[in-house]
Amino acid sequence: MTTYDIIFYLFAAVTLVSAFLVVTNRNIVHAAFYLLFTFFGVAGIYVMLGADFIAIVQLIVYVGGILILLLFGVMLTNKITSVDIKTGTIHLLPASIVLGLFSGALAAIILNTNWTQVETKTAEGTTAALGNLLINEYALIFELLGILLLIAMVGAASLARR
Amino acid sequence: MIHVGLTHFLVISIVLFALGLYAVITRKNAVMVLMGIELILNSANINFIAFSKFGNFGLQGQLIALFVIILAAAEAAVALAIVLNIYKTVANINVDEIDSLKD
Numbered sequence: 128m129t130t131y132d133i134i135f136y137l138f139a140a141v142t143l144v145s146a147f148l149v150v151t152n153r154n155i156v157h158a159a160f161y162l163l164f165t166f167f168g169v170a171g172i173y174v175m176l177g178a179d180f181i182a183i184v185q186l187i188v189y190v191g192g193i194l195i196l197l198l199f200g201v202m203l204t205n206k207i208t209s210v211d212i213k214t215g216t217i218h219l220l221p222a223s224i225v226l227g228l229f230s231g232a233l234a235a236i237i238l239n240t241n242w243t244q245v246e247t248k249t250a251e252g253t254t255a256a257l258g259n260l261l262i263n264e265y266a267l268i269f270e271l272l273g274i275l276l277l278i279a280m281v282g283a284a285s286l287a288r289r
Numbered sequence: 290m291i292h293v294g295l296t297h298f299l300v301i302s303i304v305l306f307a308l309g310l311y312a313v314i315t316r317k318n319a320v321m322v323l324m325g326i327e328l329i330l331n332s333a334n335i336n337f338i339a340f341s342k343f344g345n346f347g348l349q350g351q352l353i354a355l356f357v358i359i360l361a362a363a364e365a366a367v368a369l370a371i372v373l374n375i376y377k378t379v380a381n382i383n384v385d386e387i388d389s390l391k392d
Contacts, residue, residue, distance in 0.1 A: 135293045139301050146305055146328055150312040155320060162324055169305075169331045176298065176342045178351050181334075181358075188358050193327060193365045200320045200369040204376040214318035217385055222314040230307035237299045244295055245345045256348050257355070265352060272359050279363035286370035 135175050142168030153213050155201045159194060166190050177250035180257055298339035305332035317383040319372045323365065330361045 145164035152158045166189040173182035261269050305328055312325030334354040341350020376382050379389070 129292075132293045135297065139297070142301065143304055143308075146308045149324060149328070150308045150315075155318055158321060158324060162327070165305075165328065166331070169335065172298065172301065172335060173338055175293075176335075176338045178338045178341070178354070181338060181351050181354050184355060184358055185334075188362050189327070189331075192362055196365050196369055197320060197324060197327075200323070200372055203373055204320065204382050214316050214321050215383065216315045217317060219315055222311055226307045226311050226314075229310075230303050233303045233306075234300055237296055237303070242295050242343070244343045247342060253348060253351060257352060260348060260352055268356065272356060276359065276363055279367050283366040283370040286367070287373050289374060 131175070135172075138168050138171035138175060141165075142172065153216075155205075155214055156198070158214075159198050159201060162197070163190060163194055166194065177247075177253070179250070179252060180254045295339055295343040298335055302332040302335040302339070305329075305335065317385055319375070319382040319384050320369075322384060323368055323372075326368075327361065327365070330357055333357060 142165055145161045145168065148161040149158045149165060152161060166185065170182040170185040170189075173179075173185060309325045309328030309332065312328065313322050316322055316325065334357050337350045337354045337357070340346065341348065341354075344350075372382055375387060379387060381387070
């Protein structure tokens with residue numbers, strides 16, 4: 128068991144335990160804070176996969192942006208004074224059974240497939256190569272995503288102000 | 290003890306996907322449903338990056354993961370604006386009670 132394996136299992140445990148707490152916790156604010164640890168764990172898994180730039184983007188966008196947005200959503204849609212930040216649940220048993228079977232089937236497929244793997248090299252920085260791809264081969268998608276973000280921002284602002 | 294490889298990452302992604310879907314199905318609060326969607330998107334991203342490392346695809350998997358993160362940000366902003374509007378209209382965001390469009 129190498130150091131890589133130990134660190135991997137650490138990040139995997141952080142991710143899965145906190146994700147489990149997110150989906151089982153009835154208090155939405157607590158769930159949002161557990162989601163923080165899930166995102167940190169996923170960022171760690173990205174680093175284990177040699178994707179350093181994606182990991183940093185994950186931290187900035189998810190932890191710094193989406194999570195704050197979700198917390199704002201929680202705060203703005205609950206009567207803070209009457210402390211009603213619990214969430215109800217429906218379909219607990221059917222969902223558990225169906226998703227247990229579903230993930231079991233997926234896991235069986237993945238474990239029984241003979242994946243061809245190339246030999247992995249030691250990880251290098253990916254930022255420069257990603258930047259090159261973004262402004263050369265993927266320039267159109269890059270621009271379209273910029274326009275999409277602008278439209279989403281204007282749309283969200285105009286929807287929320289109505 | 291087997292060495293950590295592609296299957297380990299794929300199994301983590303499966304569990305994360307199942308947990309996210311569980312949140313989407315069982316939670317009543319619309320913000321919790323959004324959190325489940327974020328978990329699902331994260332699991333898809335782990336898949337993309339794992340195949341980008343262990344398959345022979347260069348950096349394209351990581352690039353797609355970057356696009357997914359951008360789309361997730363746009364989706365969260367618009368979805369929360371919609372949720373705020375629903376809250377203003379019917380004073381509650383439980384997805385099973387917002388059924389005024391039915392009949």
